[in-house]
Amino acid sequence: MSVYKKVFQQSKKSFAVLIDPDKTSSEEALTLMKHVNEIAEVSCVLVGGSLVLHNGTGALIEVLKSNTAKPVLLFPGGVNQLCKADAILFLNLISGRNPEYLIGQHVIGAPLIKELKMESISTGYMLVGEPSSTSYISNTNPLPSDKPDLTAATALAGEMLGHAIIYMDGGSGTSKPIPELIIKAVASAISIPLVIGGGIRNYEDAKRALDSGAHVIVIGNAAEKEPQILFEIAAAVADTNRQLKVH
Numbered sequence: 001m002s003v004y005k006k007v008f009q010q011s012k013k014s015f016a017v018l019i020d021p022d023k024t025s026s027e028e029a030l031t032l033m034k035h036v037n038e039i040a041e042v043s044c045v046l047v048g049g050s051l052v053l054h055n056g057t058g059a060l061i062e063v064l065k066s067n068t069a070k071p072v073l074l075f076p077g078g079v080n081q082l083c084k085a086d087a088i089l090f091l092n093l094i095s096g097r098n099p100e101y102l103i104g105q106h107v108i109g110a111p112l113i114k115e116l117k118m119e120s121i122s123t124g125y126m127l128v129g130e131p132s133s134t135s136y137i138s139n140t141n142p143l144p145s146d147k148p149d150l151t152a153a154t155a156l157a158g159e160m161l162g163h164a165i166i167y168m169d170g171g172s173g174t175s176k177p178i179p180e181l182i183i184k185a186v187a188s189a190i191s192i193p194l195v196i197g198g199g200i201r202n203y204e205d206a207k208r209a210l211d212s213g214a215h216v217i218v219i220g221n222a223a224e225k226e227p228q229i230l231f232e233i234a235a236a237v238a239d240t241n242r243q244l245k246v247h
Contacts, residue, residue: 003071003087004121007044008165008193012241013210014043015233018075018197018220019064020172021056022049026063032223033067035230041237042230043216047085048075050134050172058083073121077137079109087119089167094158095126096140124158124166126151128178129198132171142171145178148185155186155194166190170198172220177205180212187213201229206236 007014017036019029036042045068047061057074061083064072074085082088090113093101113120127135127142128151135142143151155166168186170178177199187194196209197218209217217237222229 003044003073003119004164007071007073008121008195008216010043013215013217013237013244014041015206015217015219015237016044016046016073016195017042017223017230018046018048018218019060020049020220020224021047021060023221024060024224026060028224029060029063030067032227032230033064035227036070037068039230039234041234041241042070044071044073046073046075046089046218048077048081050077050132050137055080057081061085074118076109077134079105079112082109082112082116084116084118087121088113089123089125089165090120091123091125091167092158092161092163093127093138093140094124094154094161094163095128095143096135096138098138098140101138101140122162122164123195124155124161124163126154126158126166126168127171128168128182129170129176130174132174132198134169134171145176145182148181151182152185152189156189159190159192163192165193165195167195167197167218169196169218172198174199177201177209180208183209183212183214200233203232203236206233207240210236210240 071086074088129145193215196214
């Protein structure tokens with residue numbers, strides 16, 4: 001089974017743990033993996049960041065793959081982070097107008113991804129809300145968090161362009177999760193899996209995103225600072241799946 005089908009085409013909702021190579025040591029990653037392996041609701045691990053200065057991505061992925069049976073996916077901020085993983089989210093920053101992140105980086109990276117024989121998951125990537133390190137590095141403006149029609153139309157265009165998933169992100173380190181109104185509008189507009197990341201820090205944040213239509217939610221900074229939060233997020237996912245099963 002492909003990673004795409006295993007992670008994004010299941011009937012149950014799930015969550016992914018995002019690990020930044022610049023912010024997480026191998027020892028911290030191993031501690032996280034012990035929790036990840038205990039939690040059935042974690043469908044995969046993402047590795048990457050907006051700004052990876054020391055480029056320990058490949059080494060970290062090797063550590064992770066040696067300590068979990070769950071898929072490890074590359075979530076690259078640029079071609080300098082490309083290395084072998086179970087799959088890569090091939091990000092197309094459709095919320096911005098910077099040609100480097102619409103096609104430029106992709107042209108450079110595609111031959112290497114093919115050479116690595118790595119599964120590529122075409123991802124319509126959208127920044128929503130307040131400015132973040134991601135928007136700064138990509139030199140793009142996020143979509144407004146009070147314009148559901150614009151955000152939904154952008155996501156729909158991404159689906160029509162052939163993307164396999166839509167990933168809406170509040171950006172690295174954001175203080176606010178993406179509003180329910182935005183998630184609901186996008187979920188209603190598209191028929192492909194919807195991934196939501198950024199600002200999800202507790203049960204309530206996770207439950208709101210899942211109830212609004214997220215298929216997979218992503219936990220990053222919060223888990224790195226306090227791994228026990230993973231169990232709180234898992235409870236939100238489990239409760240949502242239980243409610244869906246009843247209905």
